[in-house]
Amino acid sequence: MRAIVIGSGAGSLASALRLRALGHEVDVLEACPDPGGRAREFSFHGHSFDAGPTVITAPWLFDELFELFGERRADSVEFLPCDPWYRLLYADGSEMDLVPSVERQEAEIARLSPRDASRYRGYLEHSKELYRVGYEQLGDADFSSVTSMLKMMPKLLQLGGFSTLWRHTARYFSDRRVRQAFSLPPLLVGGNPLTTTAIYGLIHAMERKGGIWFAKGGTSALITQLVALGQRHGIRYHFGHKVVSLSTDTAQRVTSVEAAHRGEQVVFPCDMAVWGGDPRALYATLGSSRLSLVERIRERTTSSSMGLFVLYFKTKRRYPEVAHHTIVLSERWEGLLRDIFKGRKLPKDPSLYLHRPAATDPSMAVDDGELFYVLAPVPHLGNYNDWNLDANRFTKTVVDILSERVLPGLSTELDFTESIDPRYFRDTLSSPLGAGFSIAPILSQSAWFRFHNRMDKIPNLYLCGAGVHPGGGLPGVVTSAKVVERLITRDFPSLQPSQTSIKDIIARTAA
Ligand SMILES: Cc1cc2nc3c(=O)[nH]c(=O)nc-3n(C[C@H](O)[C@H](O)[C@H](O)COP(=O)(O)OP(=O)(O)OC[C@H]3O[C@@H](n4cnc5c(N)ncnc54)[C@H](O)[C@@H]3O)c2cc1C
Incomplete structure (x- = not known):
């Protein structure tokens, strides 16, 4: 079967690889002249710069994409460990590092507040619990039905997931600077720590588990290698192709995707399509008659990241x-x-x-x-x-x-x-309101409430990337490709999933 993947952000590249590993013919259509989306490379005055992401967490998610084809990520691109992870410079002249070792982290906190240092391990344990539920159990779950979310509500409630991260940090830390340090993660994916759900505290546990890395040569080197991996295994990439419409048949299935390329319209017939741009732009491209009532409400009420x-x-x-x-x-x-x-x-x-x-x-x-x-x-x-x-x-x-x-x-x-x-x-990236991270990561825009990974009325049109479940940031968008794979495997049962769950992958990587 032929799949068209729209966009070449990290989520789209991962989706394309997963669909190829399932045996589909895959074409990637990207509006920009080069791959990567927010993670593309800029060239200024003869020097290369990473345009966007610089911090790699959950490296196993990238390893796994290479493993789908029997390759090792490290043979294509090296990940270098960062130490310190982050250095925070406060306005009062004090400093604190976030660092790879728990003991050193306690010492760093103790320089600002010995009392808070003694509470760090408690905070970390809570983050790990949030990670287990919020990421391992829900990260690659399919939230196309509201019941799937209701099942998880009691656990999230018990973990304080309905509080904000800023309030959550106050349960452990009294020094404002320490609270700031542990409230930063949502900002890195476009959310306000004062209003973003405490579930985002899981990012700290994810960092502890997988470390913080930098791709040698820059994140764009990773993007180049993901594209090269796809090319080696038969994915076709079409840059400078901006998708302008998607045609559907009487059964409301996508039958072709139309792209503008150098003033011409190019038609790509397909059996399924995956949209990796901003979901609000897809909804606008489809028009409200092809949206369900819930989708139309979501389109009107969604709030943007900064x-x-x-x-x-x-x-x-x-x-x-x-x-x-x-x-x-x-x-x-x-x-x-x-x-x-x-x-x-x-x-x-x-x-x-x-x-x-x-x-x-x-x-x-x-x-x-x-x-x-x-x-x-x-x-x-x-x-x-x-x-x-x-x-x-x-x-x-x-x-x-x-x-x-x-x-x-x-x-x-x-x-x-x-x-x-x-x-x-x-x-350039067709992101409504010029949002840096697509839609805001708030509770009312998470899980079932977030843009779904498949359209309600167009059963072979899937969505990946920062605007859909589980959310923005490289780990989020690469995980969204897993959700898409899961849905497609269910919708086309003759195809076998390449992996079963994030937990299995982590266990295998650790072994
Ligand atoms: C400055 C900055 C720093 C960041 N730092 C980090 C970091 O350190 N670590 C981290 O994990 N995350 C970071 N992020 C977030 C992370 O980069 C994004 O969440 C992630 O890269 C988004 O991937 P995506 O799959 O949603 O696609 P995007 O990167 O948003 O790409 C979407 C692509 O789709 C294309 N497209 C859109 N519409 C069409 C169309 N109609 N036809 C064809 N193509 C189309 C666009 O041109 C674009 O290339 C950062 C983001 C920014 C902006």
Whole structure:
């Protein structure tokens, strides 16, 4: 059977590989001229930059994609361990590292608050429990029926999953800085720690279990190798093909996908299709007559993740003292988060994430200088849209903060800067409102409430990627491909699933 996968983000690449491993003919259609979506590679002034993701958690999810074809991921791309995982710089001048060892982590917390250090193991145990339920049991579950979710409700209730992560951290930690450190994970997938469900505390346990890694040569090297893996096994990739419509027959099954390519329309007949772009864009492409009532309600009521401003730059000198993943926290917390998620102007004091790849992969330093990117969460375009006026001013704000707090003298050490803002996410990646991470990861948009992995009225049209279950971030979108595989295997019973459950894979990887 012929499957068309739309988009080449990490979720789509994983779906394409899984469908190929099941024996389908697979074509991938991507609007951009190159693969990766948010994880694509930018080239500025002859230098390569990872556009988006830099942190790899749950590495087994990538290993498994290679194993589907009897290959080893490590033979194609090496994962380098990060240590520290993150360095947090607080506005009062104090610092804390998040680190790979539990003992060192306690010592790090103790520097800020000895009492909180003694409570860290309790927090970790709770995170592990959230991980067991929220990820191992629910991560690759199919939430197309509401009953599947209701079954898990009591357990999630018992684990405090209906509280927010910010409140949850207060059960263990009293020092505000420690609470901030353990409330950051939702921000990394587009959620507000003040409102995002405490289930996201599972990310900490996932990091403890699988570590934090950086792909040698950058995340784009991983994307290149996923595409190469597909090519070796017969997947066809079509870049510069933007899908503009999907045709359905009288039984409401997709029969072909139409893409615009260099001013022409190219038709790809198919037996099934997988959409890996933003689900809101799919719903708009299909039109409301092909949506169920629930889907139409979901389309109207969904709230977006925040936007992102990312500044890519090269320095004339090196900064060996700076950690790979440095988080520069503003003095404001609640107020700043409100400004990002509800505000209608750019913050003057953004918190920043600084990526210095040469810290983990020295081969990524260039000449006498280094390549960096710095990311600031900002309002999405529905709340703020004056980037034409403000992009330069905001660049200066960001460079000034970095000069003062992390990279001394940066303004005079810059070789060049380039930036993207929510307009890029809207115009190039077709993400409504220029959302950095598709839809927001809140309880009312999780599991059954999130966009489903299969359309209600079009039974052979599946969805993967950040906007659908289980959610954004590389582990989430690669797991969404497992859900798609599960559904397709059920819908087309002659095909066997390539894996059974995440638990089995973890057990096998550990063995
Ligand atoms: C700056 C940044 C930093 C991040 N850092 C991390 C990190 O460190 N670790 C982590 O785990 N996650 C991180 N994330 C999140 C992670 O990158 C995303 O959740 C994930 O990559 C999204 O994958 P996806 O499968 O949803 O597809 P996307 O990457 O969103 O790609 C979708 C693709 O579909 C294409 N498309 C859309 N519409 C069409 C159409 N009509 N026709 C054809 N093609 C179409 C788009 O062009 C795009 O290429 C980061 C994200 C950003 C933006």
